Amino acid sequence: MPAATVSKKRKNVKETGVSSSKRRVVAEENNGADVMADIVQLEEQIAESRKHYNNIAKLISMLNVDNGASDPNLAVAVSLCRVFSRLIAGGDLTETNGAAENEKLIAAWLKERCREYQKALSAILREGDASAQLTALTLCMRLVNERATHMPHEDTQVWLSGIFKNIIEAVVQAPEAEALRTEFLEKFAKQYEDVQYYTFLQIAEIAESTTAPKTLDTLITILSAIDSAPSQDHEYKTFYVKNSKKNKKLTSINSHKKRAQDAWLSVLRNPSITQSQRKTLLRIMVHNIEPWFSRPELLMDFLTDSYNVGGATSLLALSGLFYLIQEKNLDYPQFYRKLYSLLDASLLHSKHRSRFFRLMNTFLASTHLPSSLIASFIKRLARLALSAPPTAIVAIVPFIYNLLRNHPTCTFMLHREVRDAEFKALLDAEGMNDPYDWDEPDPTRTNAIESSLWEIQSLQHHYHPNVAAIARIISEQFTKLFYNLEDFLDYTYQGMVQAELGTEPKPMKRIPVIEYHIPKRIFTDRMLEEDGGVDTAPGSLVRGLWDFA
Numbered sequence: 001m002p003a004a005t006v007s008k009k010r011k012n013v014k015e016t017g018v019s020s021s022k023r024r025v026v027a028e029e030n031n032g033a034d035v036m037a038d039i040v041q042l043e044e045q046i047a048e049s050r051k052h053y054n055n056i057a058k059l060i061s062m063l064n065v066d067n068g069a070s071d072p073n074l075a076v077a078v079s080l081c082r083v084f085s086r087l088i089a090g091g092d093l094t095e096t097n098g099a100a101e102n103e104k105l106i107a108a109w110l111k112e113r114c115r116e117y118q119k120a121l122s123a124i125l126r127e128g129d130a131s132a133q134l135t136a137l138t139l140c141m142r143l144v145n146e147r148a149t150h151m152p153h154e155d156t157q158v159w160l161s162g163i164f165k166n167i168i169e170a171v172v173q174a175p176e177a178e179a180l181r182t183e184f185l186e187k188f189a190k191q192y193e194d195v196q197y198y199t200f201l202q203i204a205e206i207a208e209s210t211t212a213p214k215t216l217d218t219l220i221t222i223l224s225a226i227d228s229a230p231s232q233d234h235e236y237k238t239f240y241v242k243n244s245k246k247n248k249k250l251t252s253i254n255s256h257k258k259r260a261q262d263a264w265l266s267v268l269r270n271p272s273i274t275q276s277q278r279k280t281l282l283r284i285m286v287h288n289i290e291p292w293f294s295r296p297e298l299l300m301d302f303l304t305d306s307y308n309v310g311g312a313t314s315l316l317a318l319s320g321l322f323y324l325i326q327e328k329n330l331d332y333p334q335f336y337r338k339l340y341s342l343l344d345a346s347l348l349h350s351k352h353r354s355r356f357f358r359l360m361n362t363f364l365a366s367t368h369l370p371s372s373l374i375a376s377f378i379k380r381l382a383r384l385a386l387s388a389p390p391t392a393i394v395a396i397v398p399f400i401y402n403l404l405r406n407h408p409t410c411t412f413m414l415h416r417e418v419r420d421a422e423f424k425a426l427l428d429a430e431g432m433n434d435p436y437d438w439d440e441p442d443p444t445r446t447n448a449i450e451s452s453l454w455e456i457q458s459l460q461h462h463y464h465p466n467v468a469a470i471a472r473i474i475s476e477q478f479t480k481l482f483y484n485l486e487d488f489l490d491y492t493y494q495g496m497v498q499a500e501l502g503t504e505p506k507p508m509k510r511i512p513v514i515e516y517h518i519p520k521r522i523f524t525d526r527m528l529e530e531d532g533g534v535d536t537a538p539g540s541l542v543r544g545l546w547d548f549a
Helices: 002-016 020-048 054-061 074-089 101-127 130-150 152-160 163-173 178-189 193-209 213-225 242-246 253-268 275-283 285-292 296-307 311-327 335-341 353-363 371-385 390-406 408-413 421-430 454-459 465-474 493-501 541-545
Strands: none
Touching: 020 054, 020 074, 054 074, 054 101, 074 101, 074 130, 101 130, 101 163, 130 152, 130 163, 130 178, 130 242, 152 163, 152 193, 163 178, 163 193, 163 213, 178 193, 178 213, 193 213, 193 253, 213 253, 213 275, 253 285, 253 296, 275 285, 275 296, 275 311, 285 296, 285 311, 296 311, 311 335, 311 353, 335 353, 335 371, 353 390, 371 390, 371 408, 371 454, 390 408, 390 454, 390 465, 390 493, 454 465
């Protein structure tokens, strides 16, 4: 019997010429075709007669989202979208006052099934893979269009508390939804002005209730990705729903700005905002946020709080705060005092150094600023230059030159004649202490105008030839009107090294001085016995810096 059984199986394989694995594939394909045929048949029956409306419940049960939406049946989802689109367009989901009781029951039942379908789509948006999420997004937006077009009495509800609200929540809160967010922004939020308007509304509501930093990151990304604020002569013509053009709020520039302003304010006022998020918002403040504000003074609290934080956060808050001072007459009397306090050694090593110098060039451009204030900035920069990297010094010296040109009174710091003979003799004999008070926080009371720029004189002997050369412009006659600061701000160590190595080496006019005294030994206070063992002067500088005990 066993032999006969084996022989029969081999005969079947030989006769058919198809392996078992291939037969399984064929069976699965046939099964998939049968399922598709069933879906099409159920959909056609629903379209033919109302007596087949129970097929809607069958299709919803076939969506395969009861125990999670990780593997939904997208063919069923598409079929149901077509079914409900036809029903909505035909008015079957609308309950009229004069309708019979059974008609109202049918409409209520269809509404309930539609809510189940929308809930299933929302689950797919949150839990499905990227392909399923994109399909569900398209289907959801199709339902939004149909409901807002054919059910005008529910227009506002659809956008504010209906399926569109579910879309935005899924776009914002879904854990793995980068493709979904990109699709929503590129195909809907940026393309259609009614979608953009209601997106602002939904984001404002989410930002007021959320405390999760990751959710705030997503909100900032979405808001900053939306196109910049429209001009005053902009006309709103592109709408996802045709009825939207009849809504005066959706065609009003001020209304759009108000919604965007509320959305940004909800984010800025969120108590859970992190330091990195604050810096991100400050970076995009001038170009992405402020243009949406019809009342920019609402940004004062956020900007002043950020300016008082210190460090890089204060640097980033400068431009937005100065815009409010200059354009909106913001009263911030401590602005220049705070700006002066930001000038420290860490600034010259910061990646925001170039940005700070550009802003400070704007802040100090006015010739109406007091000379004592300008002198304090000049003196503090000169003092910081003594320990600054060469890439920062080559920007500081031209900056000081421009300030001296704009404020001639400060040139006393370069050359001040002493007419009293006795005092001059005392200076020549004993010198004097620098009257500049480094620790004074008020830049108008540092006595910098009574000091001199001896620091620049020291930089003329800097080890780097480019720094030494550029420091000499202070000692020469001021024939140049001003230096273009942009030519010096982007210097880097790599660029300076390449500039030196990229050309033929220049002959040295003099050997660089490393020590004033050439030592005969490095590590000992006595010469070695082979050198005679004779006592000599104390060891070199290296000996003093290290303990070899």
